[in-house]
Amino acid sequence: MTTLALLACWGCVLLLAHVFVGYPLCMWLLARVCPRPVRTQAATPTVTVVIAAHDAAAHITAKLRNLQHLDYPREKIEIVLACDGCHDATAGLARRFGDPRLRVLEFTERRGKAACLNGAVATAHGDVLLFTDVRQKLSPTALRALVANLADPAVGAVSGELQLENARTGFAQGVDAYWRYEKLIRRAESRSGSTVGVTGALYAMHRALFRPLPLGTVLDDVLVPMRVAAAGHRVVFEPRAVAWDQPSQQPAQERQRKIRTLAGNYQLVQLAPWLLSPWRNPLWFRFVSHKLLRLLAPWLLVLLALSSAALGVHRPAYLALLSLLLLGAALVLAERVRPRIGRWLPVRLAVAFFHLNLFAAQALVAFARNRGLHLW
Numbered sequence: 601m602t603t604l605a606l607l608a609c610w611g612c613v614l615l616l617a618h619v620f621v622g623y624p625l626c627m628w629l630l631a632r633v634c635p636r637p638v639r640t641q642a643a644t645p646t647v648t649v650v651i652a653a654h655d656a657a658a659h660i661t662a663k664l665r666n667l668q669h670l671d672y673p674r675e676k677i678e679i680v681l682a683c684d685g686c687h688d689a690t691a692g693l694a695r696r697f698g699d700p701r702l703r704v705l706e707f708t709e710r711r712g713k714a715a716c717l718n719g720a721v722a723t724a725h726g727d728v729l730l731f732t733d734v735r736q737k738l739s740p741t742a743l744r745a746l747v748a749n750l751a752d753p754a755v756g757a758v759s760g761e762l763q764l765e766n767a768r769t770g771f772a773q774g775v776d777a778y779w780r781y782e783k784l785i786r787r788a789e790s791r792s793g794s795t796v797g798v799t800g801a802l803y804a805m806h807r808a809l810f811r812p813l814p815l816g817t818v819l820d821d822v823l824v825p826m827r828v829a830a831a832g833h834r835v836v837f838e839p840r841a842v843a844w845d846q847p848s849q850q851p852a853q854e855r856q857r858k859i860r861t862l863a864g865n866y867q868l869v870q871l872a873p874w875l876l877s878p879w880r881n882p883l884w885f886r887f888v889s890h891k892l893l894r895l896l897a898p899w900l901l902v903l904l905a906l907s908s909a910a911l912g913v914h915r916p917a918y919l920a921l922l923s924l925l926l927l928g929a930a931l932v933l934a935e936r937v938r939p940r941i942g943r944w945l946p947v948r949l950a951v952a953f954f955h956l957n958l959f960a961a962q963a964l965v966a967f968a969r970n971r972g973l974h975l976w
Contacts, residue, residue, distance in 0.1 A: 602914075605907045609918065612904035619897060623889040624785045631791035638755060638836055640748040644672065647743065648726030648807070649679045652716035656734040657688040663734050664697045671740045677701055680720040685710025714817040721810050729807050731820075735845065736762070736801040742841040746804040749838050756809050756833025757825050759786070759795060760802030760841035770935065770942020772847040774952025775854065779847075783839075785890065790837035794829050794883055796890045797822040802843040809833065814871045818864030822891070823872060829883050830874075851955045858956070862963035865891055898961040901925065928954070 649667060653660065660681070667679060679702045683691045691706050705719055721729060728747055732738060742760055749758040761783060767776045789795040800821035809828050813820055825835040848854035869875060869892075878884040905925050912919035931950040935942045942948055 602911070605910045608903055609907035609911060609921075612900045612907065613921075615893060616897060616900050616904070618889065619893045624781075624788065627785060627788035627792055627886075630793075631788045635791050636793055636834075637791075638749050638834075639752040641751045642744075643747050643751040644676055644744075645728050645747060645750075646676045646726040647672070647678075647728045647730050647747070647804075648721075648724035649677060649730045649732065650682070650717060650720045650724065651679070651732060651734055652682045652684060652713045652720065653686065653690055653734045654684045654710065654713075655686050655688045655690065657686075657690045657693055659734045660690050660693050661697060662737070663732075664694065664699060664702065666737050668699065669740050670738065670743045672743045674701070676726075677743075678703065678724070678726060680705065680723060682716035682720040683707060684712065684716045712816055714813040714820060715815050717820060718812045721807070721812075724807060727807055728804055729810060730804045731800070731802070732843070733801045736843040738802060739842040739844075742802060742843070743804075745838050745841040746802075749836055750804060750806060752834075754834050755836055756828040756831065757798060757803060757805035757835045758841075759798030759825075759835070759837050760804075760843055761837070761839045762799045762801050762843050762845055764847040765844055767847050767849075769849045770939070770944075770948045771851055771854075771951055771955070772849045774942075774948035775847050775956075777949060778952050778956065783837075786837045787839065789886060789890075790835075794835040794886075795825065795837050796883055796886050798825045798835065798837075799843065801845060802841060817867070817871060818860060819868050822865075822868055826872070826875060826881070826883065826887070830881065832882075854955070855959060855962075858959040859963045859966050862895065862960050863967040865895055866964065866967040895960055895964065898957040901957065
């Protein structure tokens with residue numbers, strides 16, 4: 601029993617260390633020792649902006665106005681808006697906006713984002729596809745920065761950077777800190793080869809590399825770049841192409857979106873089992889380390905607590921490890937009782953870490969109960 605507890609304890613420690621420290625450090629070192637710079641150059645290919653929307657009347661006018669301010673030749677941009685079973689005025693407001701470059705596709709039956717993207721791309725004429733969500737605002741230079749990367753023949757897709765603004769609560773600030781950490785990893789992945797995913801709010805790719813998505817796909821921003829990488833092209837990260845968004849201020853606001861996104865990783869393996877093959881997936885190590893092992897983190901933490909508690913009965917040194925886990929849990933509980941202490945950095949990070957792992961655990965349960973997931 602002691603041997604099993606030791607194996608469980610140290611196995612959990614090593615895997616958690618790899619996920620949150622070892623893998624990021626590995627990518628950082630690889631980017632420093634063997635950098636693969638992108639040969640960017642100014643270019644203005646024709647571009648189709650693709651937007652899939654469901655009941656987005658509150659955002660569509662601002663989004664179209666934002667696209668008008670892109671620093672890019674107007675005659676080289678077309679916009680395709682796919683309305684997925686909208687019950688509000690999204691389509692009507694878009695048409696009344698009066699941009700001759702805009703084409704509105706109305707799907708009366710709600711089919712999901714993947715079906716909308718497939719339909720929109722099927723009508724696209726641009727050499728480059730720019731995918732963006734309806735809610736986020738783009739920087740004026742975002743499109744130029746993205747296509748400059750696509751001028752490198754080795755690059756097939758490029759992600760912009762999502763920046764969170766107006767983080768008022770401790771939870772929102774903790775999520776923002778986690779997102780900054782995530783972007784550091786993506787930047788290192790990009791500099792050393794390819795990123796595993798892209799920012800769904802803003803990414804571009806060569807239209808010739810797009811293949812229709814399986815209906816119901818949740819994580820198009822992972823499956824699309826993984827397919828690009830499997831076709832022998834790089835997927836890179838461009839921090840000069842910025843999209844801005846508002847973070848959820850409380851865990852309850854973030855819960856449904858995050859559970860759906862994390863459950864999408866399980867769906868991804870179901871839809872594309874080749875991702876698990878190191879012989880077919882050129883980014884296998886990165887995909888497993890960055891995506892799959894993170895899904896195990898909440899269960900590893902539980903197993904670590906149980907095994908360290910069992911070992912601590914006869915080996916007091918393991919009680920220190922258990923105490924560290926309990927301290928993190930205590931900070932989360934303290935923040936719920938006294939929300940004001942959430943302004944303290946250790947508490948903010950503990951709260952964000954706890955909820956993100958809680959959502960990861962709930963995502964497995966959600967996917968097991970409903971493998972169809974939600975369309976949006």
